[in-house]
Amino acid sequence: MLIGIDVGGTFTDGVLFNDGEIVTSVKKPTEEGNLKNSLLQVLDELMVKDDAANIKRIVLSTTLVTNLLATGRGEKTALVLLPGYGLPHDSYDITEDIYFLKGAVDFRGREIERPDNKEIDLLLDWIKSSGSNRIAVAAKFSNRNNVHEKLIKNRILEECDGVHVSISSEISAKLNFPRRAATTYYTAMTISPWNRFVDEIEAALNDRGIEAEVQVLKADGGTIPLQASRSKPCETVFSGPAASTMGGLALTLDDLNSVVVDVGGTTTDLSLIIAGEPLYASRGAVIDKKLTHVNSFAVSSIPLGGDSVITTKGVQPYRIGPAACFGGEKPTVTDAFNIHLNLNLGDVSKSEISMEEIAAHKKMDMGQLCSQIVADVTKRLFSAIKEMFLQWENEPAYKVWEVINQRKFTPDRVIGIGAAAPAMIPALAELMQVEYFIHTYSPVANALGASVVRPTLTVVLHADTQSKKYTLDPGGKTGELEKPKSYQLNHAKDMALQHLLTVGQELGMEDYTADCEFFLEEQFNMIRGWDRVGKLFEVGIQVAPGFIKEFKGVKI
Amino acid sequence: MKPTGILFFPAFDWAISPTHPEREERLLYTRDQIFEEGIMDLPQIKEYKPGLASLKDIARVHFCVPDVEAQITEAHLVSAGSALVMADAVMKAEVKNGFAIIRPPGHHAMTVAHGNRGFCNINNEAIMVEYLRQKYGLKRIAIVDTDVHHGDGTQEIFYHDPDVLFISFHQDGRTLYPGSGFTEEAGGPLAYGTTINIPLLPRTTDTGIHYVLDHLVMPILDEFKPDIIVNSAGQDNHYSDPLANMAFSAQGYARLNETLAPDIAVLEGGYSVESALPYINMGIIMAMAGIDYSNLKEPDYNPSRLKEPGGNMERIYKIVDTQLKTFRNREEVIEKNRRSGELFKSSREHIFYDTDYINEDQRNELRLCPECGGFRVIISTAQHPNGKRYHIACVQLPIFACKSCQEQARDAYKTFNNSTYDMVYLQDRVKDQYKSIITRTGEERVL
Numbered sequence A: 001m002l003i004g005i006d007v008g009g010t011f012t013d014g015v016l017f018n019d020g021e022i023v024t025s026v027k028k029p030t031e032e033g034n035l036k037n038s039l040l041q042v043l044d045e046l047m048v049k050d051d052a053a054n055i056k057r058i059v060l061s062t063t064l065v066t067n068l069l070a071t072g073r074g075e076k077t078a079l080v081l082l083p084g085y086g087l088p089h090d091s092y093d094i095t096e097d098i099y100f101l102k103g104a105v106d107f108r109g110r111e112i113e114r115p116d117n118k119e120i121d122l123l124l125d126w127i128k129s130s131g132s133n134r135i136a137v138a139a140k141f142s143n144r145n146n147v148h149e150k151l152i153k154n155r156i157l158e159e160c161d162g163v164h165v166s167i168s169s170e171i172s173a174k175l176n177f178p179r180r181a182a183t184t185y186y187t188a189m190t191i192s193p194w195n196r197f198v199d200e201i202e203a204a205l206n207d208r209g210i211e212a213e214v215q216v217l218k219a220d221g222g223t224i225p226l227q228a229s230r231s232k233p234c235e236t237v238f239s240g241p242a243a244s245t246m247g248g249l250a251l252t253l254d255d256l257n258s259v260v261v262d263v264g265g266t267t268t269d270l271s272l273i274i275a276g277e278p279l280y281a282s283r284g285a286v287i288d289k290k291l292t293h294v295n296s297f298a299v300s301s302i303p304l305g306g307d308s309v310i311t312t313k314g315v316q317p318y319r320i321g322p323a324a325c326f327g328g329e330k331p332t333v334t335d336a337f338n339i340h341l342n343l344n345l346g347d348v349s350k351s352e353i354s355m356e357e358i359a360a361h362k363k364m365d366m367g368q369l370c371s372q373i374v375a376d377v378t379k380r381l382f383s384a385i386k387e388m389f390l391q392w393e394n395e396p397a398y399k400v401w402e403v404i405n406q407r408k409f410t411p412d413r414v415i416g417i418g419a420a421a422p423a424m425i426p427a428l429a430e431l432m433q434v435e436y437f438i439h440t441y442s443p444v445a446n447a448l449g450a451s452v453v454r455p456t457l458t459v460v461l462h463a464d465t466q467s468k469k470y471t472l473d474p475g476g477k478t479g480e481l482e483k484p485k486s487y488q489l490n491h492a493k494d495m496a497l498q499h500l501l502t503v504g505q506e507l508g509m510e511d512y513t514a515d516c517e518f519f520l521e522e523q524f525n526m527i528r529g530w531d532r533v534g535k536l537f538e539v540g541i542q543v544a545p546g547f548i549k550e551f552k553g554v555k556i
Numbered sequence B: 001m002k003p004t005g006i007l008f009f010p011a012f013d014w015a016i017s018p019t020h021p022e023r024e025e026r027l028l029y030t031r032d033q034i035f036e037e038g039i040m041d042l043p044q045i046k047e048y049k050p051g052l053a054s055l056k057d058i059a060r061v062h063f064c065v066p067d068v069e070a071q072i073t074e075a076h077l078v079s080a081g082s083a084l085v086m087a088d089a090v091m092k093a094e095v096k097n098g099f100a101i102i103r104p105p106g107h108h109a110m111t112v113a114h115g116n117r118g119f120c121n122i123n124n125e126a127i128m129v130e131y132l133r134q135k136y137g138l139k140r141i142a143i144v145d146t147d148v149h150h151g152d153g154t155q156e157i158f159y160h161d162p163d164v165l166f167i168s169f170h171q172d173g174r175t176l177y178p179g180s181g182f183t184e185e186a187g188g189p190l191a192y193g194t195t196i197n198i199p200l201l202p203r204t205t206d207t208g209i210h211y212v213l214d215h216l217v218m219p220i221l222d223e224f225k226p227d228i229i230v231n232s233a234g235q236d237n238h239y240s241d242p243l244a245n246m247a248f249s250a251q252g253y254a255r256l257n258e259t260l261a262p263d264i265a266v267l268e269g270g271y272s273v274e275s276a277l278p279y280i281n282m283g284i285i286m287a288m289a290g291i292d293y294s295n296l297k298e299p300d301y302n303p304s305r306l307k308e309p310g311g312n313m314e315r316i317y318k319i320v321d322t323q324l325k326t327f328r329n330r331e332e333v334i335e336k337n338r339r340s341g342e343l344f345k346s347s348r349e350h351i352f353y354d355t356d357y358i359n360e361d362q363r364n365e366l367r368l369c370p371e372c373g374g375f376r377v378i379i380s381t382a383q384h385p386n387g388k389r390y391h392i393a394c395v396q397l398p399i400f401a402c403k404s405c406q407e408q409a410r411d412a413y414k415t416f417n418n419s420t421y422d423m424v425y426l427q428d429r430v431k432d433q434y435k436s437i438i439t440r441t442g443e444e445r446v447l
C-alpha cells in the first residue's frame, strides 16, 4: 500500500493506492494554522482502510515552507554577503539588512582579494551583541571556491555559541550569486520550523506504529527522504503544483505534449509536459518575488478557479464556498459552465436559480450571460497557456544547434486535474482545438501523483585541469584532480556518476540511481598563446522525475 | 524606464579552428561572470533569444562568391540574426537600448566576400544597418567602431554612403592589422567626411580615448544627427589583450558607453578572454542599463601602471583638430567632386584575406551622380582556396539612389549578363531585390 498526501492551500487530499487502483481517497479543508493536524487527520482516515504494517511508503507534499516565507514568518536571519567586484551593493535587495564583507574569488576559483580579519571581528561582535542566531553566508563564485564562506562559518561557530550558519556553496553550485544567496537565506530562515515539523511528523507516525519509508515531495517533482529534507527545507516549496503535474503524467504515461490544467477552488495552475517530460522553470522557483536556485516545474498560476464567485461585475478572484449546484450560496464559475454546457453537475436547478439573479440584475438573458462567462474564462486560460508556450519557445540559447533547431510547442492534449476540471476543461480543449483527458481520479490526481513518484537527484561536477581542482554538487565538495594532464570527459563523467551513486546511497535511493542520465556535458579547451594549457569540464547527471518501479499506470 | 536588451550568444559550439582566438572558449568566462552576477535577473535587463538572419539579409550587403551559402556557416546566420533581433527590440521600443554579445564577429568583412578576413565572413553591423533602413525606413546612421583594429570592412561598405557616418578609433595601422584606417581615408568622392579615422599610438589609455570621444566623436555625432547610433563594440583596446597593445580598462569601456549612449552595441573583437572580456562586458551592460559601475574592476587593475605615452596627447589634439575639419568641410568637398566633370570615378583595390589566404583584385566604378551618392560597379577577381578562380561583376544600387542611377544600374546588370564574367550580381536595395546569375548556364537567382 502506498500513501500520498498533498496539503494544499484550501484542501488536503490523500489517497491510499495499491496495485494500480485508489483504495480510498480523502479530501479535507486545510486548517491554515495547523498543517500537521490536517495532514494527520487525512492520514488517519486513510488508515481506517488498512493496517499500519501494510503501508510501504508515504509521500507528503506540504505548503509549510511556502507559507512561512510568503507570510514572513520565517526565523529572523542575518545575511552576510561577499560580492567582491561588479554590481553595486545596493542591487542586492534580498532583505533590508545585509552585512557586506570584503573578499573575492573569480570564475576560476582564484582568490583575488582576501577577507579582512578586522571586518570579520566586527561581524562577530555584531552577532554577539545583536543576538542573531541564524546566519546565511554567500560569496560570489563560492561555487568555484568556497574558502571564504568556510572561513567565515568556522570563525562564527568557534566564537559564537548557539548560532546556526548556512553557506551558499553547500546549498547550490549553480552560477547566479543573488539566487544562491536568496536560497541560502530562505533555507536559514526555515530550517528550524521545518525541523520541528519533521520531528512532529516522525513522532506522530511512531505513535501510529507506522514504519513505512516517508518521503517529502520537492518542487522538481521528485521525492527526498523526510530525514534528508531537514537540511533542505526550500526544496519542498511549490510541491503542490508538482504533485498535480506528476499526477497528470501518472494518469497518462505517454509521450504526448500536454497542458496540465489543475482547476482548484480559486486558482488554476498550468504546467506543460513536453514529449512526456515535465517542463522546468528555467530560472528556478520564485519565492517571495525573488528568483532562487530551487529546481521547480514551470507553473503559471491564474487567480481563477471553479469556485470563483460571479457577481454582477463578473468573475471575482475569491471564493465564498462551493458552487451553488453543490450546495453553495453564491453562483460560481462552475455554475455558469454547468448551465451553458448542460453538464448535469450536482443540482442544476440551484445553478440556474443563482445565475438567474445575476442575469436579472444585468437585464440579460441567463443563457447569454453563462455563455459569455464561459467564453471569458476559457479565453483567459488559453491566453495564459499560449504565454507559457511562447516563453518556452523564447528561452535563450547559447549554441548554434539550439538556435537552428527552433523550438515549437504544439499541444496534443489538455489534462484536467482537480474537482472542478470536468466543468471547465472540455470547453477549454474545444477552444484550443485539442482533445482533453479527464479521469475518475482527476479530483485527487495530486495526491495520487505524490504517492507514486520516485526520488530525484541531480549532481554537477565542475573540473579545471589547469588549477587541478574540482567541485561537486550537492554538498559543495571540493578537491584536487589526481591526474589532471590525462583527465578527459570520460573521467569527469565517471566522477559525477560516482558522486551520484554515493549520495544516492546516503539517500536510500539505490533502486533508482541506475536510471540516471547525463543532461550536461560541457568541455572547453583553455588556450593561452597557441597552446592548450588545460581543460574545463562541467558535467551534470540526474535521476529525473519519474515513478517508482511498482507503478505501472492506473488500472481504470 | 525601459530595460536594456541583452542578447548573449557565445556560440559554444563554433570555432574557426581549435586554437584560434575565435574559439569556443572566447565568451566562456564572460558567461560565468554575467550569470554569476545575476545581471539578467535585474528589472533593468531583458534577455533576448538569438535569431536567424535570412540569406536575403546577407545579400542586401554582400556579394558572396559564388553564393551566400558558400561564405557562411549556421553560426554566421545566428550571429547576424541576433544583431537583427536586438535592432527589432530597440525599434519596437521594447527596450531603451540593446547589446548583442555575439560571435562570430564581422567588422573586417567587406562588400565582396570571397572568404574570411580578420576572423570575419559577413558584416553584422552592416547587415543590421541595411535591415533597419528597409524595415523601419531609417536613413542616417552612425557607426562608432571602438575595436582596437580598424573596422576596414564596415568602412569599405559605407565608404560611398553620405548617410552613414563611420567613425573608427584604433591602434595605428602601421603597428597593427589590418594596416589601414589613416586620417586620409575620409570617404568616397560623394561621401567625403562621413568616414572618420582616428589612428592612436600603442599604449593609449582611457585618458586619450576619452579625449577623442568628448572632443571629436560626440561633437560630430551632435552635428550629424543620426537616427540611430551603433557601437561596433570590440574589446581589444584592453591593456591585457594578447593581439594588440593598447591600455584601455573596463571602467574606460563602461564610461565610453555611458558617454556614447549607443542605441545598439554589437560585440566585435576582444581576445583577452579571462582578464578582460568578463569585466568589459559587465561594464558595457551596466553602463547601457544605467547601473552604477563604480564597483567594477579587473582583478589586476592598477591605474598607476597605465600612463599615456609621452607626447601622445599632443598628437591626439592634432588628430582631433584635423578630423573635425574633415567632417565640417565635407559638403564643400563633395560639391567640388560632383562638379569635376567626370561621369565615373574609378579606383583599384587589392584585398588580402588573412584567414583564408586569398588575394582579391578589384576595380571600382562609382557614378558621380549629380543628384545622389551614385551607384557602384565592382569587378573582382580572386582564386579561392579550392583552386577555383572567380571573375565577377557586381552592381550595387543604394537604397536612396535617384531614378537615373536606378535605370543605369539595372541596365548595367543586363549588359554584364552577356559577358565573360563567371558571375554577375545586382544588389537592388531600392526594390529590395538581390539577383545573381551564373553566366555559363544563364541560371539566375533572385533573393
Ligand SMILES: [Zn+2]
Binding pocket: B145, B146, B147, B148, B149, B150, B151, B168, B169, B170
Ligand atoms: Zn576601431
Ligand SMILES: [Zn+2]
Binding pocket: B147, B148, B149, B234, B236, B268, B269, B270
Ligand atoms: Zn579587433
Ligand SMILES: [Zn+2]
Binding pocket: B369, B370, B371, B372, B373, B374, B375, B401, B402, B403, B404, B405, B406
Ligand atoms: Zn543618382
